[in-house]
Amino acid sequence: MSAEAAVKYVTETPESEKERVAAWINTEEYKELNFKREALVIAPPHTCQPLGAELVAHAFEGSLPFVHGSQGCASYYRSTLNRHFREPAPAVSDSMTEDGAVFGGQNNLHEGLENAIAIYKPKMVSIFTSCMPEIIGDDLVAFLKNARNKGIIPEGMPVPFANTPSFNGSHIHGYDAMLLSILQTLTEGKKVEGRCTGKINLIPGFDANTGNFREYKRLFAEFGVPATILGDISDVFDVPCDGTYHTYPGGTKLDDAADSINGKATLSVGPYSATKTFAWLKDNYSGKHAAIPMPLGIAKTDEFIKKISELSGKPVPESIKNERGRAVDAMTDSHQYMHGKKFALYGDPDQLLGYVSFLLEMGAIPYHILCSKGSKKVEKEIQALLDSSMYGKGCKIYMGKDLWHMRSLIMTDPVDAMIGDTHGKFACRDAGIPLFRFGFPIFDRVNKHRYPIIGYQGVINMVTEICNKFIDIKDETCEDRFFEMMR
Numbered sequence: 001m002s003a004e005a006a007v008k009y010v011t012e013t014p015e016s017e018k019e020r021v022a023a024w025i026n027t028e029e030y031k032e033l034n035f036k037r038e039a040l041v042i043a044p045p046h047t048c049q050p051l052g053a054e055l056v057a058h059a060f061e062g063s064l065p066f067v068h069g070s071q072g073c074a075s076y077y078r079s080t081l082n083r084h085f086r087e088p089a090p091a092v093s094d095s096m097t098e099d100g101a102v103f104g105g106q107n108n109l110h111e112g113l114e115n116a117i118a119i120y121k122p123k124m125v126s127i128f129t130s131c132m133p134e135i136i137g138d139d140l141v142a143f144l145k146n147a148r149n150k151g152i153i154p155e156g157m158p159v160p161f162a163n164t165p166s167f168n169g170s171h172i173h174g175y176d177a178m179l180l181s182i183l184q185t186l187t188e189g190k191k192v193e194g195r196c197t198g199k200i201n202l203i204p205g206f207d208a209n210t211g212n213f214r215e216y217k218r219l220f221a222e223f224g225v226p227a228t229i230l231g232d233i234s235d236v237f238d239v240p241c242d243g244t245y246h247t248y249p250g251g252t253k254l255d256d257a258a259d260s261i262n263g264k265a266t267l268s269v270g271p272y273s274a275t276k277t278f279a280w281l282k283d284n285y286s287g288k289h290a291a292i293p294m295p296l297g298i299a300k301t302d303e304f305i306k307k308i309s310e311l312s313g314k315p316v317p318e319s320i321k322n323e324r325g326r327a328v329d330a331m332t333d334s335h336q337y338m339h340g341k342k343f344a345l346y347g348d349p350d351q352l353l354g355y356v357s358f359l360l361e362m363g364a365i366p367y368h369i370l371c372s373k374g375s376k377k378v379e380k381e382i383q384a385l386l387d388s389s390m391y392g393k394g395c396k397i398y399m400g401k402d403l404w405h406m407r408s409l410i411m412t413d414p415v416d417a418m419i420g421d422t423h424g425k426f427a428c429r430d431a432g433i434p435l436f437r438f439g440f441p442i443f444d445r446v447n448k449h450r451y452p453i454i455g456y457q458g459v460i461n462m463v464t465e466i467c468n469k470f471i472d473i474k475d476e477t478c479e480d481r482f483f484e485m486m487r
Contacts, residue, residue, distance in 0.1 A: 026430075031408035035401075042404035044372045045346045045423060047441075049164035049174030051077045052206055052273075053128035054091055056179045059231035061251040062123025063182075064116060065091035068109055068140065069130025073166070084208055084441040085237040085449055090247065092116045096132050105133050106143045113159075114152050120247065123254060124186075125153075127161035128178055134165035158254070160185035170373040171440075172273035172348055175206040179231055180277040186254060187261040187284070195262045196286065199226045200311055203278060205270010205294065205350050208440035210238040211452035219305070219455055222319050225312045228256045228263065238450060261285050265311040269294050269304065269454075272349035272378060295454045296354025296462075297361050298327060304455075320456075327456035330463050331362060337467040337487075339363035342415040346370040346406060346424065347439045349378040354454075355419050355438070356382055358462060360389040367395050368409045374399040403427060417466070434469050438462070 024030050050067065054077045057065035067074040074093035081089035094112030096105045113125065127140065140161050147153050160181035164174040202216060213234035220227040235250025260266075261284065268278045268291040282289045288311055295304035302324070309316050342365045345355050352371055359366045369382060379399050386392030398405060407427040410418065414431065418424050421439040428435040442448045452458045471487045 026411040028412050031412050034405060034408045041402050043423060044402045046170035046372045048166035049169045050128050050130050050166060051080060052171030052175030053162055053164045053178035056175050056231045057126035058236050059233045059251050060182060060257060061253050062248045063251060064120055064122035064125050066125050066127045067093040067130060068105060068127055069096055069132050071095045073130035080441055083443045087237045087239060101132055101136055105138050109143050110147050110152055113147055124158045126182060128164045131166045158185045172206045176274050176276050180280055186258040190258045191261045197259055197263050199228050199263050201260045201263045201266040202227055202229045203268040203270055203274045205273035209449050210234045211450045212454045215452040215455045215457060222317050223308055223312060223314055228260050230260060263287050267307060270350050294350045294354045297358030298459060300354055300357050301455050323456040327459040330460045334463055334467040335362055337470045342367040343417050343419055344368035344406060344410050344415045345419040347420055349374055351439055353381060356385050360391050363391055365391050367415050370398045370401050370406050372402055436466055
C-alpha cells in the first residue's frame with residue numbers, strides 16, 4: 001500500500017473547491033481580508049533577537065556564544081547561520097528544560113559555563129537569552145556575580161551578557177543589545193584622558209555579508225586610515241579551507257575593541273540596528289561620532305566616503321574617485337534594462353533605505369516596500385526618499401506586515417521583480433517574477449555572502465546581477481526573430 005493510500009482524510013476536499021480557493025487568494029477581495037488580520041503573522045521576514053545576538057557574539061576574537069536557554073533554540077540560531085554562510089557557527093547552550101522553568105536556570109548556567117570554559121578555552125564568553133529564562137525572570141546579573149564568587153569564571157575573563165527575548169523585537173534588536181554589552185564590558189576602565197588611537201571605529205550594524213566587511217576594510221585602506229570594525233565577521237564566516245578546523249577564526253581583536261573608546265572617531269552605518277549602542281557610544285567614547293545610512297547605491301556611498309574624509313581629515317583618494325566613475329559608467333551602460341521596472345522589496349530598515357535609494361538612481365520603481373519590524377521614523381525616511389524622485393510616485397510603504405501580505409500585493413498589483421532574502425521565493429514563484437537575493441538569510445544560492453553590495457563596487461555588482469537577469473528572461477522568452485546577439 002502506498003503512503004498516499006494509507007492516509008485517510010477526515011473530510012475530503014473536492015478538487016473544484018481547491019481550485020476555487022487557489023484562485024480566490026489571488027483576488028482583491030482576499031487581499032482586503034488578508035490586510036485586516038491582526039492576531040496572526042504568516043512568514044515574517046525577520047528572525048528573533050537571540051540570532052542577532054549570536055551573530056555579533058561570533059564577531060570578536062576568541063568569543064564563545066553562550067545561549068542561556070533551551071538546546072532547541074540554540075540549534076535554530078546555529079543552523080540558520082550555518083545554512084546562510086555554509087560555515088560552522090559554534091555556540092553552546094546550558095540546555096534549560098522543565099526543571100529550569102520551575103526552579104530557575106542558575107544551576108544550568110553555572111554548570112554550562114564551567115564545562116564550556118574548561119573544554120573550549122575561550123577568551124570571552126558572550127551570553128544571551130532565549131524565551132524561557134526571559135519568561136520566568138532569570139536574574140543574569142546575580143547569576144554571574146555568584147559564578148565569579150564561586151570561581152567558575154576565571155579572573156579577568158570578560159563575560160558580557162544581553163537579555164534577548166525571542167517574543168519581541170527581531171534579530172536587529174538582539175544584535176544591538178549584545179554589541180552594547182560587549183563594548184561596555186571590554187571598554188570598562190579603559191578610557192584614558194588625552195589618549196587617541198588615531199583610528200576610526202566602524203559599527204556595521206546587522207550585516208550578514210562577509211564581502212561587505214572586506215569592502216569596508218579595503219575602502220579604509222585606500223584612504224590610508226586605520227580603522228577598527230566593532231564586530232568583524234569577515235574571517236569568522238569566510239574561513240580559508242586549509243584542512244584545519246579553527247575554533248575561533250578571526251573577529252575584532254579584544255585589545256582593539258577595548259581601546260576603541262579612545263578612538264579618533266566612531267561611525268555607524270547601521271543606525272537602525274545599533275541604535276542603543278550608538279547612543280551609549282556618544283556619551284562614553286572619545287572623538288567625533290556620526291551615524292549615516294548604509295552605503296548602498298551611489299548617493300549613500302558618496303555620503304559614506306565624504307564622512308570618512310571629514311572624520312579622518314584626509315582627501316578622497318583618486319583611486320576611490322575612479323571607482324565612483326566606473327560605477328556611474330556601469331549604471332549608464334545598463335540603466336535601460338531597469339528603467340521603469342517595478343520592484344517589490346522587503347528587509348531590515350538599514351538595507352531597505354539603501355535598496356530604495358539605489359532603485360531610484362537607476363530609474364526603477366520601488367513599488368511595494370515592506371518592513372516587518374519598522375517604525376514611524378523608518379517610514380518617514382523612506383517616504384522622503386520616494387518624494388525626492390519622480391520614480392517614487394505611487395510607491396507604497398507597508399510597516400509591520402509579513403510575506404503573506406506581500407504575496408497578496410504582488411498577485412493583485414503585479415511587479416517585475418522582488419528584492420529580499422530566500423523566503424520570498426515562494427511568492428515570486430506564484431507571481432512568476434525573479435527574486436534578487438540580497439539580505440539575510442540566503443539558503444538557496446551559493447557565495448552570496450561573499451559578494452559585496454556596499455560601496456561603488458557593490459553598485460556595480462547589484463546592477464550587473466539585476467540587469468543580466470532581465471536580459472536572461474528576455475532571451476528565454478522572446479520569439480526567435482528577437483533572439484539577438486546584442487541586447
